Amino acid sequence: DVQMTQSPSSLSASVGDRVTITCRASQGIVSSLAWYQQKPGKAPELLVYAASRLESGVPSRFSGSGSGTDHTLTISSLQPEDFGIYYCQQYYTIPRTFGQGTKVEIK
């Protein structure tokens, strides 16, 4: 199975800050990577697919980059509504696997 390792596991940042979350796969996954945001009591929501393609309706302050084993989700200017847990997920191979999550808190 492809193991997905996210860092950091949690962060606290101020409104307007630039936030970066990284995700490393245990083997190359080309661009078969998605990012999700999950808020308490809700299902995850797709933010980015194919490593860098923004899902429809997702604010442009979110962006994804990377290929192969190393991937990044960036929030260019953190907003109050961006709190939650962010997960990466690879879909290059079966089984689909998720990272352990990065909890984002607003200072």
Added chain:
Amino acid sequence: QVQLEQSGSELKKPGASVKISCKTSGYTFTTYAMNWVRQAPGQGPEWMGWINTNTGNPTYAQGFKGRFVFSLDTSVSTAFLQISSLKAEDTAVYYCARDRPYYSGSFGFWGQGTLVNVSS
């Protein structure tokens, strides 16, 4: 618009069975695979497997073979997850999740989740 509506929360005793439904609307049911995802309390999501909505052929992740069964009723555009011989460690929220168009394996649409609580 695409919607996935799951059945309500369940409280079950160890050894019992549960069947969760995921009723879809807003698209042709047999066009996209349906995935099932488990999220234990305080944990990240875990992919359980998927079912081909054309053929009904299921694929189970390791760890979900044996007590877990995916099924369909295409006449009502609904997918089902049945879990038998429930254990306390099956306590979790279970989600159905549909592939995003053209990017199979990324989950663009999710049900709201069904909490299964296994307790004596």
